[in-house]
Amino acid sequence: MSADRYAWMSAALCAQTDPDLFTGAAVSNGTAVPKQVCTRCPVRPECAAHEIRLRDSDWGPLAGIWGGLSQRQRIAAHNQQAA
Numbered sequence: 001m002s003a004d005r006y007a008w009m010s011a012a013l014c015a016q017t018d019p020d021l022f023t024g025a026a027v028s029n030g031t032a033v034p035k036q037v038c039t040r041c042p043v044r045p046e047c048a049a050h051e052i053r054l055r056d057s058d059w060g061p062l063a064g065i066w067g068g069l070s071q072r073q074r075i076a077a078h079n080q081q082a083a
Contacts, residue, residue, distance in 0.1 A: 008046040013037050014065075023064035031070050038068035048074075 009015060014022050014037060021027075021034045038044055048067025051074065055061055061075050069077070 008043045011043050012047060013041040014047075022066075027064050027070070031065060034065040035068055035070075038065060041068070044068055 014034070017037060021037070027034065038047075041047070044067050048069065051062055051066035055074075055078075061071050061078075063071050066074065
């Protein structure tokens with residue numbers, strides 16, 4: 001893993017908050033709070049691209065909020081692009 005490839009993560013606002021807000025039980029309780037954090041995040045595009053790289057590496061769609069989108073929203077966007 002190249003440190004440069006993941007350097008953007010240090011600027012991610014989720015890294016400066018409770019990471020559990022973006023995954024697990026917290027997301028099942030609602031996505032408004034983590035999505036609000038994402039709207040102010042300077043590395044939102046990098047986060048979204050990272051999720052796509054992970055998904056394309058046979059991880060499949062990842063749970064939680066990535067790049068300001070829920071798993072359902074990312075799957076719908078992916079399906080729309082494929083059509």
